Ligand SMILES: Cc1cc2nc3c(=O)[nH]c(=O)nc-3n(C[C@H](O)[C@H](O)[C@H](O)COP(=O)(O)OP(=O)(O)OC[C@H]3O[C@@H](n4cnc5c(N)ncnc54)[C@H](O)[C@@H]3O)c2cc1C
């Protein structure tokens with residue numbers, strides 16, 4: 001029997017058991033909770049911290065928490081931050097440099113500790129695709145990023161099928177959701193939240209050995225056929241209610257044929273170059289480094305932190321930045337995400353999560369920009 | 377990726393703002409080999425890292441030469457290093473000049489300013505295997521006669537059989553009797569067999585663009601024109617994102633490209 005054929009039901013009232021099993025097995029649970037009037041992912045100590053009864057209203061340049069008529073725990077679209085925060089930390093010490101009394105240098109690694117074992121609770125299909133994309137960036141090339149590799153290896157993924165879609169979601173266009181697919185993006189456990197006359201419960205499916213072992217320790221019962229059907233209907237309905245859409249037909253070719261389209265200037269006039277879009281994007285991976293020296297002068301550190309192609313310094317060279325105008329920087333971002341990414345990593349760099357649309361202070365919407373760029 | 381300590385064995389000035397360091401692994405161990413056109417990330421204690429091409433002879437990898445122009449924070453810190461000091465080195469990185477696959481051809485080395493540094497290993501290689509190549513021409517551009525890199529070596533190259541050198545400067549001085557003007561001007565006067573030549577170019581991006589265009593006019597196909605690109609670079613392993621030009625991570629696939637692979641992007645503004 002393959003793990004996937006097992007569909008079990010965990011009652012809402014026993015969800016804490018999942019936390020207990022994970023904690024017993026040494027995992028810290030990272031999942032959604034309400035913080036500063038938004039749903040964010042952070043470490044959760046218990047199931048009580050999940051955003052019970054909260055939904056979100058996401059639109060271009062706007063995000064609002066909204067009370068739901070029910071007590072759903074995963075009844076929102078995507079949290080503000082993405083899982084990359086744990087796999088590809090915002091700030092990381094790369095090394096310590098020591099100057100010995102004789103003037104010679106010695107280097108020691110800055111990130112040597114074993115990473116904590118983390119369980120990502122509630123990762124959505126688009127987010128699993130984003131993780132798969134960053135896997136290709138950091139693990140799929142000639143060089144492996146050791147910092148990413150060790151964190152990634154310590155993660156257990158408990159995915160969620162989406163029962164709600166947000167106003168800025170377009171995973172259906174990007175073929176990245178809303179249903180998780182074990183063949184395309186592996187997970188350990190997938191859950192679908194069911195909330196109807198028959199109660200509040202989760203349909204669970206194991207996607208790996210590790211997931212099956214954890215399921216085996218939970219007070220579950222076999223799912224009925226109607227529960228399995230209900231879960232499928234729920235996700236199918238979500239797919240029909242995407243807030244946004246993006247026509248991906250020949251998109252890379254179209255964008256690269258329109259590098260001088262007047263729309264680039266038009267969007268650049270609105271763009272603040274704030275880099276929010278790149279910070280919230282679950283696939284954006286760029287970093288820069290900072291060198292700091294201690295006052296004694298014999299110890300220096302090298303830190304890596306997230307960077308953005310919207311920053312002027314990003315392409316600085318002796319003669320000045322290669323991408324001086326805001327227009328060239330917005331164009332770089334969009335054409336990288338939607339065009340050149342294909343050649344580099346074999347897929348689009350966008351998974352349709354909609355974060356960049358919601359969190360853009362001026363409501364720039366890449367789906368709308370693409371529509372404009374498609375018309376002459 | 378961690379740097380390893382290397383010791384400055386020798387250091388000398390090349391011009392007013394450019395110097396060369398000869399580096400040896402510290403403690404002594406076998407140095408990694410390198411291909412002409414590859415670069416290292418050099419770390420000056422506390423100041424940071426810069427991408428610097430290897431400018432020495434690939435047949436003598438134990439003496440890793442780097443020629444650096446002082447333009448900012450890191451390169452100024454590197455300039456302060458003296459024999460016996462140590463720095464951090466990661467590398468070598470990148471894909472260099474396809475010098476081996478150009479056997480049998482006439483070679484045109486064209487450099488602007490510090491661009492001669494990454495070309496020099498390829499010149500050394502061609503001269504060391506002199507009979508494997510046809511005619512060798514070296515065309516150089518510099519801001520002023522005083523900025524010309526490696527003048528003594530140039531004099532030796534001129535004396536080698538089948539090697540021709542031409543130099544042009546942006547501004548001459550009272551003693552200058554050579555060419556004045558951009559390096560592309562030197563191309564118009566040369567005779568080249570477009571089917572059996574290859575050009576290796578390194579210099580500022582505009583210079584490479586004009587030079588490539590002048591060579592195309594002479595009938596040299598894009599595949600026979602190789603350019604070495606330069607971009608801001610932080611990691612050198614295709615993870616930091618800074619060096620991208622279109623789909624290309626310069627640090628890894630490049631810095632050297634045959635023109636046919638990069639022409640589309642070189643023709644765009646601000647990419
Ligand atoms: C593949 C490659 C090979 C190179 N080979 C040589 C060489 O052999 N000799 C040599 O003198 N120089 C070489 N350079 C250029 C050298 O890396 C820069 O001059 C140097 O990084 C400048 O750093 P800085 O801190 O002194 O300057 P600053 O102006 O203080 O630097 C500010 C920022 O701009 C970046 N930066 C500035 N100029 C450049 C530039 N031209 N290229 C890339 N990043 C830049 C720096 O990394 C830093 O982030 C090479 C560059 C590349 C990409």
Ligand code: SF4
Pocket residue numbers: 277280281282283284337349350351352353354355356357366
């Ligand atoms: S580009 Fe925008 S919609 Fe696409 S993955 Fe990034 S944040 Fe999500």
Ligand code: SF4
Pocket residue numbers: 270271272273274275276277278310356359360361362363364
């Ligand atoms: S597109 Fe929006 S979020 Fe992105 S840099 Fe411009 S203003 Fe900021």
